[in-house]
Amino acid sequence: MARYSRTEGTIALITLSNPPVNALGAAVRRTITDIMHRALTDGEVKAVVLCGENGTFCAGADIREFGKPPSGPALVPLIHDMEASEKPVVAAIEGVALGGGLEIALGCHYRIAHAKARLGFPEVMLGLIPGAGGSQRLPRLIGIPAALELITTGRLVSAQEALKLGIVDQVVDGNTIETAVKFALNVIGVCRPLLSRRLSERTPAFSVDAAAVLEEGMARVKQRARGAFAPVVCVQALRAAATLPYSRGMETEEQLINMLIDSSQARALQYCFFAQRNARKWSLPSGARWNNSKPRAVHRVGVVGLGTMGRGITVSLVKAGISVVAVEMEEKQMDLGMRAVLGMLERDAQRRGDTRPPTHLLTFTLSLQQLGNVDLVIEAVFEDMALKKRLFTELCNVCKPSTLLCTNTSGLDVDALAVVTHRRSLVVGMHFFAPANVMKLLEVVCGPHSSAEAVATAMTLGKRLGKVGVVVGNCPGFVGNRMMKLYLDQAYFLLEEGAAPEQVDQVLEEFGFTMGIFKVSDLSGLDVGWRVRKASGLIGPDVNPKTPSRWRQGCRYSPLPDLLCEQGHLGQKSGRGWYLYETPGGKEPKPDPAMHRFLQEYRSRYGLTPRHVHAHEVIERCTYAMANEGFRILEEGIAARAEDIDVIYVFGYGWPRHRGGPMFHAAQVGLATVLQRLEHYHQLHPDVPHLQPSPLLQRLVEAGSPPVHHWREHVQHLHSHL
C-alpha cells in the first residue's frame, strides 16, 4: 500500500505501492496517513520525499470506491497535515500525478517531475471536480485562467508544460527519486518557515479581470458541456477559489463534490471509464482471450481504396509510424486521394509544430502487386459485395500467405469475404468511423473462421492507432450500424407523424448528442444509406411494383430519404438534404422551408394527419428502439457485454458520455419503464416489429432489473458469435 524507508540518514522516503497505478483506495490512504504521521513526528527525519512504485506516482482516488459507502481516512486532512509540516515534503513524480495524486503533490512543498511524467485533474471526465483541495490550490499556484482550462477540460500536461505553468519546480531526465532526495537535503532548513511554499496560505495572485475570465469560462463551458454538470461545477469551484479565503473555498469545494459524487452523471461517466477498459478484454468461443493470444507484428500495411475512409485510415496509420502502401485503381482517384492524404498530414504536422510530415512512410500505387510484402491489408473500397469479393480473391494471389486481410465494410458479411480466400482464419473486419483519422472507435468484426491471432492483431493495431477497439460478431451492420438503422427509422417515422428535422435534432442535441441525427445524415451524405438500401433490396428493380411505398419486408418503411436522394438532395455536399446549406459543401445547416412543404405534401399524399410530437417521445422512441435492438444483439452474442455496446455508441456515434450509452441509459431510466414504454409504442405502431420488447429485456425485468454487469447471466446463448 505504501512503504516507509530512511535514506541519507535524515530523509524519510514514502513510496506508494498499489499496482497498477497507485490509486488511493481506503487501505492506501490509511497507510500513507500513518506513515506520514510517523515521518513528520520522528525527530531524526528532517525532510520527506513522496514517490510511487514502478514508475507511477499516483492516478488519484480509486474510482472503484465511488458509489460505495465511504471508508478509511479522507485525503483532505492528510494533505493539510503534510502541507502544514515544518519539514519540507518533496514529491518525486514519475509516470502520472492525476486527480487526488496531483492534489497530494500540490500539498507537498516542492515537486520534481520526470521528463516523461504527465499531470492533471481528469475528475471532470468522471463527473466530478478535484475534491481534495485541487480546485483551491491549483489556481493559487498557476492563476485562474490556466487552472480553469485544465480543470474544466481534464487535459493532462507534460512535465515540460507543468514546469512552464509553475506546477512543478524541476524536470529531470535521470533518476527522479534520487534527484528529489538530493533536492530535499538541499532545502532542509533553507526555507524556514515553509510559509511561501504552502499553497493554501498563498494570497491568490489573481488578475483584476478574474471575474471576467470566470464569466467567459462559464459561458464557454456551458456551450460545450451538452448538458454535463461537472464542467459547470468546476467553474463554480474556481469562482470560490477566486473570491473566498482558502478555508471557505474548501468548504465550497466539499459541498460541490458531495453534490456531484452520487449524481447519475458521475455514475454514467465512471461506468464509461471502466467500460472502455473492459472492451479490451475480449474472448472467443474457442477460449482464446485478449491475455492468451499473441498478435502478429505489423510493420507495413496496405490500404486499398483512397476514398474518404481509405484516406483517413492511411493518415491514421502513418501518424502511428506505420509504413503504408496505398492502392487506388484509377489514376484520377489516386491523384485526388494522394493530395488529400498529404494535405491532412501537412496540416497535422503544422498543428503539432513539426516541419516535416512523415511522408517517407507512404507509397502510392495503382498496382495491387505492390502489396506482396505487407503484413496486413485494409480494404476500403465501395460497399459492393461483388467488388470486395473480387478484390479479396486477388489479394490472396498477391499477398504473402501470412498477410491478414481486413475489410473496412460498415456492415456487409465479413464471412462471405473470408470464404472466397484460402486464408479464412486471417480475415477480420476493421470497421473505422469517418473521419477515420479522428474518430476513436474501431469495431473489430470477428467471423466464424477468424483466428484469435487475427483478432489480437487487429485489436493491437487499433490500440497503436489510438483507437478504442471493440470486438463484435458478424451480422448485417454489426453492432453500431445495426442499432443506428432503428434509430434512423424512428426519426423518419417521427417526421411522417408531424415533426420537423430541426425539431428532432434539437431534442437529441439537448439530450446531449454531439449532433442531431438529421445533421449527421446530411454530413455523411444521404446517398450512403440509399446505396445500402438498394443493395439490400429495399428499393430498386427487385421490389415488387405492387408493394406499397411505405411497406417493406413485412413492416413499416419510410421512403422519405429515398425521395430526397431521387431529387438530388444528398446533404451538405449537394447544398440541400434535411437542411438547406448556403452552397454545396456548406457546413451551416438552416431549416429549409421547402423541406417543410415537402413533408406536408408527403403526409397529405399518404393520408397522414400531422400531430405535435413531444420531446420526450423523440427521446423515448429513438433511444429505447436502439436499446431494444441492443438487447437482441446481446442475446445473439453479437456483442459480448452491454458495456461494449455503450462504448461503441459513446466513441463512434456521439452518444453523450454523461449518459453512459444506450444500454446504461435504459438501466438508469429503469428497465421496467423502458419495457412498458416499448409496449406502449408497439401497440400504437404494430407495423414496427422492432418496437416489440425483446425477450432479453422482458427476462431482465422479470429478474428484478439487475445492474448492467449482471445482464450477461440472463443471456441464454452466451457467445454464440464471439
Ligand SMILES: CCCCCCCCCCCCC[C@H](O)CC(=O)SCCNC(=O)CCNC(=O)[C@H](O)C(C)(C)COP(=O)(O)OP(=O)(O)OC[C@H]1O[C@@H](n2cnc3c(N)ncnc32)[C@H](O)[C@@H]1OP(=O)(O)O
Ligand atoms: C478518496 C475517495 C473516497 C471516496 C469517498 C468520496 C468522498 C469525496 C471526496 C473525494 C476526494 C476526491 C479526490 C480526487 O479529487 C478525485 C480523484 O482523484 S478521481 C480519479 C482521478 N484520476 C483519474 O481519472 C485517472 C484515471 N486513470 C487514467 O487516466 C489511466 O488509467 C492512467 C492512469 C493514465 C493509466 O493509463 P494506461 O496506462 O493506459 O492504463 P489503463 O487506463 O488501462 O489503467 C490500468 C488499470 O488501472 C485501472 N485504473 C486506472 N486508474 C484508476 C483509478 N484512479 N482508480 C482505480 N483503477 C484505476 C484501470 O481501470 C486499469 O484496470 P484494468 O483494466 O487493468 O483492470
